Every structure is written in structure tokens, then in C-alpha cells.
Amino acid sequence: MAAVAATRQRDRAGPAKGRTGVAALRVAVMASALVWSAPTWAQYDHTAAQCLATAPNRAASICTRAFEADRTNGRVAVALAEALKRAGQAERAIQVLDQARAAGAGGADIAHALRIARSYLEEQRFQEQQAAARADTSGAVQLRVERIKCETLSGRAALSACEVALALAPDDAGLRARRDSLRTALGIGRPAAPAVAARPETPAPAAPTRAPARDPAPTPAVSAAPPAPPPRTDHAALGPKPDPFAPVIPAPAPAVAAAPEPAPEPNPEPTPEPAPALIPAPTPPQQQQQAARPDPAPAPEPTPPPQQAAVPDPAPAPDPIPAPTPAPAPVVETPPSDRPPPAAQPADVAPVETAPTPAAPAPSTPSDSVIVLGGVGSGLPRDEVRAAAPSPDAAKPALPDPDASIGAQLATLRDLREQGLLTENEYADRRQAILRRAFGRVDDDAPSPSGTAPAVQ
Structure with a gap:
């Protein structure tokens, strides 16, 4: 109202008075701006303080108002990014931090918060992809998994995986062959096909043809049967029948042919037997001494190996070990001799x-x-x-x-x-x-x- 009144007064006063009116108008506008901005700055300071004091899981709305009022405040931007990240809006948090850096906010807090927000966004996208793959039960991922199970497992587990894979890809010939081989191995027959598909078309009746005349069978000539051969004892069907009540005697084991013994080597020089002394x-x-002490039996003479004529005689063999002394024979008393026994020399x-x-x-x-x-x-x-x-042999x-x-x-x-x-x-x-x-x-x-x-x- 004051501005309008000043304008009217300027128009009435003329050019001289117009300059004074413009200056007064400027003063009035500046005064009104100061009056209006004082409560606005006070209100912004109060909103920023509330944003910083509120927990991140509930500070999204109030921090958004504080950030819209002043985007150069780095602390408010970091608090708003943390609140958006907790709410699952990592991409929105990255945008807020980029806007704060563009408005002039800087510092280590902004850079650190930006790195954390980007890492959180990558993790969120990976989890969303995994959830989408698990939720896609009819997609290519499940078909690939079931195909691997069908080809690597065995038994009924492999057969079940082949059935699921064929439900997703009915025209796969490899899966059908694998399923048929598993059914054959498990002894499971193929399911019966529908009656409509299995019913063959009825062929048209063929024209009747006359069967060729059959040649009469030749009459076999009757001849006298040859005399029956005598029963063979080595054939159970032709020989006498065994008594069914007779005890069963196991057949003797076949004799093992003994290996032929090697022929003894001929002795080129037979050893002459010593003549009895x-x-x-x-x-x-x-x-008396011989009756009381029998002589030990001499050991058998070993057969010497064949020797050459120029080979010297071997060393004399040691005396054989006497055999165990048998029981002494009864002593035969002889008439004593007048001559005493010879003394040992x-x-x-x-x-x-x-x-x-x-x-x-x-x-x-x-x-x-x-x-x-x-x-x-x-x-x-x-x-x-x-x-x-007896005279010894002439060769002795x-x-x-x-x-x-x-x-x-x-x-x-x-x-x-x-x-x-x-x-x-x-x-x-x-x-x-x-x-x-x-x-x-x-x-x-x-x-x-x-x-x-x-x-x-």
C-alpha cells in the first residue's frame, strides 16, 4: 500500500518528485525483504539441527527439507545420504552427494560417504539379480541347473531332474535319450502313449488271392529199424539207471599228473666197492671190549663227483658222526687167558x-x-x-x-x-x-x- 501511494504521489508531483519516489520505493522493498528473511533463516537453522539430531532411519524427510533449503551444508547432505541408504535408496543417496559437491560442499566426509554409497549400490543390485534368478523358475537358469543334474547324477535323482528339464524344454533330444537310458537302467517301462496316438490307421482290405496248391507230402518208406545198440555204461541216459535210494558218493577228484622227474646224470666213473677186509x-x-662196546655203524660213502684224470686226490673226508649207541649186547664170558692184555703204548x-x-x-x-x-x-x-x-673181484x-x-x-x-x-x-x-x-x-x-x-x- 505504501508503494502504491508513493507511485501516485510521484505521478502528481512530476519528474522532480519522481526520483524521490523511486528511492523511497527501493527502501521500502529492502525493508520488506529484511523483515521477511529474518524468520526464514531462523527456521532453516532449526530444521538443520533437527536433521542432525534425528536417527538415520527416521531423518529422511526432515533432512530432505534442510538440504533443499541449503545444499552447501555438507553435514546435512551426508545425513540425508545415510538416511536414504538405510531406506534402500542407494542410488538417490549418490545423487544427493553429487548435488552437494556441485553446489560447493566439500571435505573428506562427502568423499567417504560417496564411496560407501556406491559400494552399497553395487551390493544392492547383485542381491536383486540373485533374487530375480531364484524367482525365475521357468527361465534358462533352472533349465541349465536341471540339465546338469540330469547328466551328472545317477538313479532316481537323475531321472527326476531329467523330467523337470524336459518339462522346460520338451524338444531336447539329448534329455530324452538320457531319460530313456535311466529308465532302462532302473527297470521302469515307458509310459503308455495316449490311445488316440497309439491307434494305427485301419489299412484297406487287400484283394483276395488264391493260395497256391501244395505238393502232396511224400510217403516215407517203411524200413526195418536197426537193432538197438547195447547199453553203454558211460552214458547215463543209455546205461542202467542208478538206484535213487543209494547213497550219493562224490566223484573222486581227478588225479593230478605228476611232473616227470629229471633223469639222473650218468656217473662216468663208477666208484669200485671196497673188498671186505x-x-x-x-x-x-x-x-670182551667188543662185546661191551659195539662199534658204531660206518656212515654211507658219499658218491664222489666225476673227476678228471689230472685232478689231484681230494683231502680225506672227516670221520662220520657215530650213530646213537644201541643197547649193549650181553657179555659172553670167555676163559681167561694166562697172558695179560697188552699195555697201551x-x-x-x-x-x-x-x-x-x-x-x-x-x-x-x-x-x-x-x-x-x-x-x-x-x-x-x-x-x-x-x-x-670168497676171492675178491679181479678188478679190485x-x-x-x-x-x-x-x-x-x-x-x-x-x-x-x-x-x-x-x-x-x-x-x-x-x-x-x-x-x-x-x-x-x-x-x-x-x-x-x-x-x-x-x-x-
Whole structure:
């Protein structure tokens, strides 16, 4: 009203007074603006304070009014962006922060809030895509999942996945083949097709044709039947029938053919058997010793390997281990001799080369426990016994003379061994027999270097 009055007064006053009226009008407008803006700034400050004091989940509306009033306030812009982000409007929060930066608001708070809002927006979009994929039950995602289950699983789980995949893609030939193979493996037949689809079209009746005449069947010639063959025992149907009540005897297991034994290698040089030595009858003291202590049985001679002519004789084999001593035979008492038994000679004294002293006459019939090969005690003269004894084979070497001295007999044996007519085992056996005949039981068979006889027990 004051402005209108001033304008009218200016028009009445003229040009001079018009300048004064314009100035007064300007003053009036400025005064009215000041009067109106004072409560507006006060109201904005109050709204911004409420925005900053309210919780983010309820400050969206009041912070929006404060931001519209002044977009340069960075604190209000950050508070409004946080409220919009909590409400699920991350994209709107990014727009508010961009507008604040464009209006002149800056600082580290605006930049940090902008990075958080953009990250939150990406997470929100990813969750929306996942939810959309889960909600799309008839889309390509479910078809792909069911196809993978159908091709990788087995049993009824794979068959169920194939059915679901065929419901989404009925024209897929691979899924149909997989389903048919699973049904065949599970023993499930194909479902029956609808009756309308399975009903074939009725074909038109064909024109009747005349059947060709059949040739008469030839009459078989009647001939006499051949005589029945005799029943075979090896055929159950032709042979006699077994008794049904007879006990069942299991058939014997087939004999396993024994592997042929390898043929023994021929012995190119057969070992000649040693001729039995003629041992004279022992004297009464020797008979007592032999009756009380039987000699151990000699071990069997091992077959020597084939040797060449130039190979020297092997070393003498050690004496075999005597067998367990059997029960002693009953002692046969013989008439005592007036001559005492010979005393044992020391090892370093050479034996006297004399013929053995003839023993006392023995009874004509020897006892059962004494085996007499000849000589004294046989009831015959020594020459007759020697002549009656079986002569050795012509190929056998000559035996030492039992009437000769012990040294001569041993020398003869050594010559025979060196000439190759006696083996080491034969030489040891005959040497031991000579020593036993002369001295009784010998502890050590090895000869001494001086040629003396071993010790006698």
C-alpha cells in the first residue's frame, strides 16, 4: 500500500518528485525483504539441527527439507545420504552427494560417504539379480541347473531332474535319450502313449488271392529199424539207471599228473666197492671190549663227483658222526687167558714189527654176540679159512698181507692210494681196520709224523 501511494504521489508531483519516489520505493522493498528473511533463516537453522539430531532411519524427510533449503551444508547432505541408504535408496543417496559437491560442499566426509554409497549400490543390485534368478523358475537358469543334474547324477535323482528339464524344454533330444537310458537302467517301462496316438490307421482290405496248391507230402518208406545198440555204461541216459535210494558218493577228484622227474646224470666213473677186509679173530680181551662196546655203524660213502684224470686226490673226508649207541649186547664170558692184555703204548714210540701173538684156542662154535670172519676161533686153519673165503673181484686191488707187520700193511695201503687203486674213504676204512685188529679201539686215526701208531685204549 505504501508503494502504491508513493507511485501516485510521484505521478502528481512530476519528474522532480519522481526520483524521490523511486528511492523511497527501493527502501521500502529492502525493508520488506529484511523483515521477511529474518524468520526464514531462523527456521532453516532449526530444521538443520533437527536433521542432525534425528536417527538415520527416521531423518529422511526432515533432512530432505534442510538440504533443499541449503545444499552447501555438507553435514546435512551426508545425513540425508545415510538416511536414504538405510531406506534402500542407494542410488538417490549418490545423487544427493553429487548435488552437494556441485553446489560447493566439500571435505573428506562427502568423499567417504560417496564411496560407501556406491559400494552399497553395487551390493544392492547383485542381491536383486540373485533374487530375480531364484524367482525365475521357468527361465534358462533352472533349465541349465536341471540339465546338469540330469547328466551328472545317477538313479532316481537323475531321472527326476531329467523330467523337470524336459518339462522346460520338451524338444531336447539329448534329455530324452538320457531319460530313456535311466529308465532302462532302473527297470521302469515307458509310459503308455495316449490311445488316440497309439491307434494305427485301419489299412484297406487287400484283394483276395488264391493260395497256391501244395505238393502232396511224400510217403516215407517203411524200413526195418536197426537193432538197438547195447547199453553203454558211460552214458547215463543209455546205461542202467542208478538206484535213487543209494547213497550219493562224490566223484573222486581227478588225479593230478605228476611232473616227470629229471633223469639222473650218468656217473662216468663208477666208484669200485671196497673188498671186505679179512679181520682175524680177536683175542679174549678184545672180545670182551667188543662185546661191551659195539662199534658204531660206518656212515654211507658219499658218491664222489666225476673227476678228471689230472685232478689231484681230494683231502680225506672227516670221520662220520657215530650213530646213537644201541643197547649193549650181553657179555659172553670167555676163559681167561694166562697172558695179560697188552699195555697201551705211548704215541711217540714206534710199534714192534712182530707178528701178533697167537691167542688161546677158542671154542669151535663162536657165541652169537661175536662175529668171526676167519682165523683163530673159526675152527679151521688160517690157510684153509683164507682159501675158503670168497676171492675178491679181479678188478679190485690186492689187499695187504695180514701176516705182515703193521708198518708194511700201512705202506702197502699208501702205495695203493697213490696209484689211484683206492679212494680216500677206502684207504681210511682199511687203515682203521688194520689198527683196530692190532691195537683195539683207536682214538685218533691220523698218523703221526714219525710213523708211529696212534694211542690205544
